[in-house]
Amino acid sequence: MNEVLVELKNITKRYGPVTAVEGIDLSIRRGEFLVLLGPSGSGKTTILSILGGFTQPTEGTVMIEGKDVTQMPPAQRPTVTVFQDYALFPHMTVEGNVAFGLEMRGIGRAERHRLAEQALATVGLAGYGARRIHELSGGQRQRVALARAIVVEPAVLLLDEPLGALDLKIRQQMQDELVRLQKTLHATFVHVTHDQEEAMSIADNVVLVNGGKIEDYGPPERVYLRPATLFAATFMGDSNILSGRVVSAGGGSLRVDTPIGQMALAGQAEPGSDVHISIRPEKIQVGPASIDRAASNTGHDGGAVLLGEGEVTELVFQGTHRRCRLKAGPDGGTELLARVPLDLDLAVGSRARLGTRVGDLVLLRN
Amino acid sequence: MRRRFGQISTGVYLLAMLGFIYLPVVILVLFSFQRGMLPVPPFEGPSLEWYERAFANPRLMAALGNSVIVALSSAFAATLLGFLAAYSLARRPPRFAGSVRFFLMAPITVSYLIIGLGLLVVFNMVGMSKSLLAVGIGHTIINLPLCFAIIYSQFGDHHRNMDQAAHDLGAGDLQVIWRIAVPIMRPAIFAAFCLAATLSWDEFIIALLLSRFEVTLPVMIFELLRAGLSPEVNAAGTIVFAISMSTVAVAAIAMLIWRGGKR
Numbered sequence: 001m002n003e004v005l006v007e008l009k010n011i012t013k014r015y016g017p018v019t020a021v022e023g024i025d026l027s028i029r030r031g032e033f034l035v036l037l038g039p040s041g042s043g044k045t046t047i048l049s050i051l052g053g054f055t056q057p058t059e060g061t062v063m064i065e066g067k068d069v070t071q072m073p074p075a076q077r078p079t080v081t082v083f084q085d086y087a088l089f090p091h092m093t094v095e096g097n098v099a100f101g102l103e104m105r106g107i108g109r110a111e112r113h114r115l116a117e118q119a120l121a122t123v124g125l126a127g128y129g130a131r132r133i134h135e136l137s138g139g140q141r142q143r144v145a146l147a148r149a150i151v152v153e154p155a156v157l158l159l160d161e162p163l164g165a166l167d168l169k170i171r172q173q174m175q176d177e178l179v180r181l182q183k184t185l186h187a188t189f190v191h192v193t194h195d196q197e198e199a200m201s202i203a204d205n206v207v208l209v210n211g212g213k214i215e216d217y218g219p220p221e222r223v224y225l226r227p228a229t230l231f232a233a234t235f236m237g238d239s240n241i242l243s244g245r246v247v248s249a250g251g252g253s254l255r256v257d258t259p260i261g262q263m264a265l266a267g268q269a270e271p272g273s274d275v276h277i278s279i280r281p282e283k284i285q286v287g288p289a290s291i292d293r294a295a296s297n298t299g300h301d302g303g304a305v306l307l308g309e310g311e312v313t314e315l316v317f318q319g320t321h322r323r324c325r326l327k328a329g330p331d332g333g334t335e336l337l338a339r340v341p342l343d344l345d346l347a348v349g350s351r352a353r354l355g356t357r358v359g360d361l362v363l364l365r366n
Numbered sequence: 367m368r369r370r371f372g373q374i375s376t377g378v379y380l381l382a383m384l385g386f387i388y389l390p391v392v393i394l395v396l397f398s399f400q401r402g403m404l405p406v407p408p409f410e411g412p413s414l415e416w417y418e419r420a421f422a423n424p425r426l427m428a429a430l431g432n433s434v435i436v437a438l439s440s441a442f443a444a445t446l447l448g449f450l451a452a453y454s455l456a457r458r459p460p461r462f463a464g465s466v467r468f469f470l471m472a473p474i475t476v477s478y479l480i481i482g483l484g485l486l487v488v489f490n491m492v493g494m495s496k497s498l499l500a501v502g503i504g505h506t507i508i509n510l511p512l513c514f515a516i517i518y519s520q521f522g523d524h525h526r527n528m529d530q531a532a533h534d535l536g537a538g539d540l541q542v543i544w545r546i547a548v549p550i551m552r553p554a555i556f557a558a559f560c561l562a563a564t565l566s567w568d569e570f571i572i573a574l575l576l577s578r579f580e581v582t583l584p585v586m587i588f589e590l591l592r593a594g595l596s597p598e599v600n601a602a603g604t605i606v607f608a609i610s611m612s613t614v615a616v617a618a619i620a621m622l623i624w625r626g627g628k629r
Contacts, residue, residue, distance in 0.1 A: 052534065053534075054530060054534075073533070074530070074533050074534040075533050075534065075535075075536045075537065075538070079534075080534055080535065081530075081531070081534050083527045083530070083531060085524055085527055087524075087527035087528045087530065087531035088528075088531075089528060089531075089532070089546060089549075089550075090550065091549040091550060091552075100532065100535050100537075100545075101535035101536055104532075104535055104536035104537045104541065105536055148531075148535070152535065152536070
């Protein structure tokens with residue numbers, strides 16, 4: 001699990017004057033489910049394409065299993081890519097597709113048939129071998145594409161937005177199946193997506209890419225709860241961003257002046273510098289009762305931080321909770337987003353007290 | 367009332383246009399069934415005697431055989447070269463892809479007479495005599511731009527991913543062409559082949575300029591005409607026309623079946 005399987009070292013790709021990715025350093029361990037997450041045009045697909053050998057980096061090296069594969073064509077790499085449009089061969093049967101890679105490796109007909117059947121069974125398509133591609137649904141095509149890739153037992157499976165074309169329900173089902181497949185095969189998956197919920201539900205580690213650079217890297221929980229940068233905080237779910245100025249710093253903690261009051265938090269910055277602080281909506285507590293609960297909680301996250309009062313401007317029922325927008329601060333000039341329980345007595349126009357905990361304030365790197 | 371008039375005038379216009387296009391062919395076919403020596407009114411048929419005559423004419427039958435050989439082989443050569451050019455320009459465009467495309471397509475604007483004359487001079491220079499091979503080369507040249515254009519237009523980006531997927535799974539260049547690109551492009555390749563074969567089958571000027579002893583069917587019909595009008599010439603012309611139309615029909619039906627199979 002700890003063995004490094006893939007290493008990207010200082011990868012840069014330029015197309016003429018346009019830089020697609022710049023200075024990417026990334027290690028992928030064997031058995032890891034890594035998700036490259038980012039908005040479209042962020043360079044995440046370019047990174048995948050460089051891993052697969054379809055794109056040559058302008059600078060840098062790609063190492064797989066300890067070998068420099070930077071100049072190696074896709075066919076010779078221990079990687080297989082599952083394309084966004086699946087790229088199945090429409091003139092072949094399902095089994096013809098799945099067995100294609102085996103055939104190219106010179107494996108005999110009987111063995112090909114056996115392995116293809118086995119791979120189809122793994123993805124839940126046992127007995128579909130004789131079907132034609134155009135007879136299959138989108139989800140089934142997706143499974144065939146997976147079977148075609150895993151049957152040749154690649155060291156790394158590269159998935160280029162493989163669930164993008166599927167309905168929401170099938171997409172969620174396929175997310176679970178991808179994780180199950182990856183764990184049963186003990187395989188290494190690198191998955192590209194622009195959907196942060198998908199990334200959070202399947203990844204062991206998320207690489208957040210923006211503007212051709214890595215913004216944040218780590219387990220999805222960490223990236224979500226303690227985003228490293230302003231971009232990470234806003235791209236991964238909703239977030240309240242407060243801009244402020246550091247008034248004093250020392251001993252690993254800061255005091256920061258914000259529009260809704262001075263607050264203390266962990267982190268390092270020069271006194272007098274401008275910083276951003278992120279608070280997740282579900283971490284903002286609304287109403288007197290919550291504030292007391294926060295105040296009574298004195299774990300290692302520290303005590304309560306009072307955010308003053310706010311006026312409710314919007315309440316939207318969301319099933320398990322209500323989404324609440326408030327105007328906070330002395331002049332009501334700061335808009336905050338919070339999640340409040342359904343049983344809390346609130347209405348648009350009413351005022352509420354706001355609080356959070358020191359540990360839920362996240363200092364963002366600019 | 368006004369609409370009615372519009373419909374009637376549209377119908378009349380359509381009939382007049384179809385008549386303008388097809389009447390000469392209809393007359394040619396009709397008088398191939400003439401009973402008598404001259405293919406002129408009044409029609410005194412129907413009779414198959416001129417077809418019997420035509421099929422018993424060894425020179426005409428030899429010309430028909432020559433035409434088939436030239437049509438099939440030049441269509442094969444033009445389709446093969448057109449496919450390879452289209453594949454490389456679509457998949458691995460060279461630096462000057464636009465210019466290459468232009469020079470591949472340019473011959474389509476040059477008259478057959480000029481191409482034929484040019485070939486005549488060149489073959490003369492290299493000491494190659496007039497022959498069916500020379501005619502076949504000429505037909506390959508005039509059909510290559512069409513075959514290239516038809517096949518190139520059908521290469522899409524989604525096919526590119528299939529090629530990449532095949533490469534990724536370990537296929538070499540030739541395997542990708544033979545196992546993936548050719549089967550996927552089969553309808554376009556077949557259409558290009560049929561069109562090239564039909565055009566070669568009908569072509570007259572280049573065939574006239576570049577052949578001497580072994581001639582193709584259009585050239586033979588031209589020679590027969592010099593002896594004067596005869597229903598036998600009509601019969602030979604009808605055979606040329608019928609085979610052209612059948613090829614087009616076969617191509618159309620095949621395309622329909624392939625398209626239907628995909629849905």
